[in-house]
Amino acid sequence: MTTTPSPPKAPGAPAPDPRGSSGTGVEAGDHTASDAPNAHRSTWNSLLGRLPRRGSGAPSSDRATSRDRALAALILVVTTSVFIGLWNMATTGDDGGLAPTPAATLSSAIEILSDPFYREGINSVGVFWHLLASLQRVLTGFLVAAVIAIPLGFLLGSVRSARWGLDPIIQILRPVSPLAWLPLGLALLRDAERTALFVIIMSALWPLLLNTIEGVRSVNPLHLQLARTVEAGRWRVIRSILLPSALPQMITGLRLSLSTSWLVIIAAEMLVGGRGMGYFVWNMWNKLDIPAICVAILIIGLVGLALDRAVSALHKVVPHA
Template identity: 65%
Template sequence: MKSTPKPRNAGILGVVLLAAFIGLWQLAAGAGWLSNLAPTPARTGNRAIELLSDPFYRDGPASQGIFWHLLASLRRVLIGFLIATVIAVPLGFVLGRSTTLRWAVDPMVQILRPVSPLAWLPLGLALLSDAERTAIFVIVLSALWPTLVNTIDAVRTIHPTYLELTATLGTPWWSKVAYVMLPSALPGIVTGLRLSLSTSWLVIIAAEMLVGGEGIGFFVWNMWNRLDIDAIVVSIVIIGLTGLILDHLIAALQKVVRYD
């Protein structure tokens, strides 16, 4: 299925809307409609130049450039996301193929899945006694469920003809998984991975505000303690752009494996 091409004037419209937003922002700030702490476009732009002009400096654990905070967050997300993927995909295959086991496990999945990942923070700190490992623990729990649920659904909906054909030919189980089940379920799995990665990026920001140390979430909280609201706005833009890039990376993979 071919995707609908984007209109040529979409980029122009986007620029116009962005300019209108900045204009309204400046108007609201200049007219006194916002509090005294509210940032302005000019101050935010100047603060962005300051932060991005030297993002690699390091004067100690408590004083370092925004690049290192972003890198720390990405590292935690990547580690937690990979651990969750290694757990969720094989488990999803097992549960997707076994109705009895799936029904037995489903109540536990349905109970744990809606729990906010941040609710696990105190337990993680109690069990692991380490802020870094606790942050990764929270990311694992954030990324686990979307991939697991989508993998189960993808395996369940594999066309029965494919499986019947492998049974007729006496195909070994490992060959059936590698050459039939995995390619058939891959689009659904990648959809789960996309949801898991975006959820992980959302959660790590909030988790880092609580566990401290380093990370873009910790940077935002630290700037709030300093009442540097302009730096917070810059951080929000960086967080959003990073999330957009991560989502597009998985979306590109999704386009490769999708087929009709």
């Protein structure tokens, strides 16, 4: 029987290694047990590299060009000027009624803001004391709502059975107007201050909860599968995968919750009395001091803008946001 001769070996080529191509006695592509941690670490680092980072993606509106900023400032000035002009036209003459003119409102603003921290009694205080009381209620209720909504949102976003079980309850309670909880709060708590906090919590809870749930659900399933492959712990998965992916939507929920809280507390303070911007507006109405009401509306709007900008700044400060 004849045998097929081996092909000629190229000059200088090394002799084949009988132990295999790796020279270790195993086939190419096999790894020893000591290589497993390095492989897992490489896979985990590759996974984290795919997650969104701060500054990645398209430039945000905060990086607008100088031309865009100048145009925005021009639009703001023109719009404000037109509004003041229409306001002055509507309130000048006999048809203006009780509505104050811009000049009367400016005069009232100068008077109110000249001594915003005065005290002449329990309820006769400067406007900034009312503002601080409203801010304290809003921030306290908002923080309590966040402590409830964020962990619950992670749970419902991660566990499908829990989400299916609690979703009907959430959808029943969510559309209820926050002010509808006010009589119930007064009946149960029998205290105006705690009732105001209760109303704030009920108004701030749902936007943050729903946005947290959707943020967790939007996580790429492949990332979670890779995390299970490398046997990452639960806390590491939350910190490195779930939180970075859900954070942008959570910040949206924070903005909505805070703005809703600020909106609701003004109306609640009109009904429960005491100190606060809502009480200040209602008290000025009882005195028919309409210019002071316009000043209070302007202060409420400016504070709402500042709160929204403060939460929006988290996109720049917090990693992954």
